[in-house]
Amino acid sequence: MVIKVSKVCLVTGYSGMIAKEFVKDITKYGYECVIWDRKVIDIDIDNAINNYLNEVKPDLIVHFAYGRFEWSTLMALYAKNNNIKMVYISTVNVYGDNCNGNLDKESLCIPNDDYSRYKKTSEDKILGFNKNVYICRIGWQISGPEETHDNNMVEFMRREFRNNGVVKASISSYLSTSFTKDLTKEIARVIENMKPDIYLFNSNFSINFYDLLCKLNALYNLNVKIEAINDKYFDNRMYDNRVKVKNDFFK
Numbered sequence: 001m002v003i004k005v006s007k008v009c010l011v012t013g014y015s016g017m018i019a020k021e022f023v024k025d026i027t028k029y030g031y032e033c034v035i036w037d038r039k040v041i042d043i044d045i046d047n048a049i050n051n052y053l054n055e056v057k058p059d060l061i062v063h064f065a066y067g068r069f070e071w072s073t074l075m076a077l078y079a080k081n082n083n084i085k086m087v088y089i090s091t092v093n094v095y096g097d098n099c100n101g102n103l104d105k106e107s108l109c110i111p112n113d114d115y116s117r118y119k120k121t122s123e124d125k126i127l128g129f130n131k132n133v134y135i136c137r138i139g140w141q142i143s144g145p146e147e148t149h150d151n152n153m154v155e156f157m158r159r160e161f162r163n164n165g166v167v168k169a170s171i172s173s174y175l176s177t178s179f180t181k182d183l184t185k186e187i188a189r190v191i192e193n194m195k196p197d198i199y200l201f202n203s204n205f206s207i208n209f210y211d212l213l214c215k216l217n218a219l220y221n222l223n224v225k226i227e228a229i230n231d232k233y234f235d236n237r238m239y240d241n242r243v244k245v246k247n248d249f250f251k
C-alpha cells in the first residue's frame with residue numbers, strides 16, 4: 001500500500017532508544033518525521049524554538065527528550081494555537097517508589113526523586129498551557145541486546161552482572177514494562193485513534209521482577225547469573241483498558 005506523505009511529525013529525543021522505534025511506526029500513518037537536532041536549534045532560546053516551530057509547521061509533535069520546561073511549554077502552546085496534536089512521553093516513575101499496584105490515570109502521583117519530580121512537573125506545566133496534550137506514561141523499556149542504551153532493561157542486566165557478578169532481582173516487585181517495539185506501535189495507534197488524555201502503557205500484568213529477568217536471560221541467551229531476593233512489596237503495574245500493548249511474553 002502506498003501512503004501519500006502529507007503530514008509532518010516533529011520528534012524530539014531521537015538519539016534515545018525509544019524515539020527511533022517510534023519514527024518507524026508513525027511513518028506508517030503517513031507522517032514524514034522531522035528530527036529536532038539540539039545542536040542546530042538551541043532549546044534554551046525561546047525565539048529559536050518558536051521560529052523553528054513556525055518553519056517546520058508540524059501536524060504532530062512528539063516530545064521524548066528532556067530539557068528545560070520552557071521548551072516543552074512552548075511546544076505545547078504552539079500545538080494549542082495551531083490546533084495540532086502534541087504528545088509528551090512520561091514515565092510510571094511519576095507515581096513514586098511506594099506503589100502497591102493497580103495504578104490508573106487517577107492514582108495519586110508522589111514523585112520522590114529528581115527524575116520523577118522533573119517528569120511530573122513537566123506533565124503539569126505542559127497541561128497548564130494546553131490541556132489537550134497526550135500524556136503517555138510508560139514503564140521500563142526492553143530492547144534487544146544490540147541496544148546498548150543505559151535505559152534498556154537488558155543492558156541493566158549485563159551491567160549489573162559485569163559490575164557485581166550477579167543480578168539481584170526481587171520476587172516481591174512487579175514492574176510496569178514493555179518491549180519498546182510493541183510500545184511505540186501502540187503509542188502511534190493511540191495518537192491516531194484516541195482523544196487527548198493521560199494514557200498508561202504497560203505489558204506486564206503477571207510476573208515478578210525475578211521471573212521477568214530469568215525470561216529475558218533465556219530469550220536473549222545473556223548467560224547472566226540472577227539471584228532471587230525477597231524484599232519490600234513493590235508494585236507499579238499500570239492498568240488502562242484503552243491501551244493494548246502486546247503482552248504474550250509476560251504471561
Ligand SMILES: NC(=O)c1ccc[n+]([C@@H]2O[C@H](COP(=O)([O-])OP(=O)(O)OC[C@H]3O[C@@H](n4cnc5c(N)ncnc54)[C@H](OP(=O)(O)O)[C@@H]3O)[C@@H](O)[C@H]2O)c1
Nearest residue numbers: 013014015016017018064065066067090091139140141151
Ligand atoms: N527508556 C525507558 O525505560 C523509559 C522508561 C520510562 C520513561 N521513559 C521516557 O521516555 C523518553 C525517552 O527515553 P529514552 O530511553 O529513549 O531516551 P533517554 O536516554 O531517556 O533520553 C532521551 C533523549 O533526550 C535528549 N536529551 C538528553 N539530555 C537532554 C537535555 N539535557 N536536554 C534536552 N534533551 C536531552 C536526547 O536526545 P537528542 O540528543 O536527540 O535531543 C536523549 O536521547 C524520556 O523522556 C524518558 O523519561 C523512558
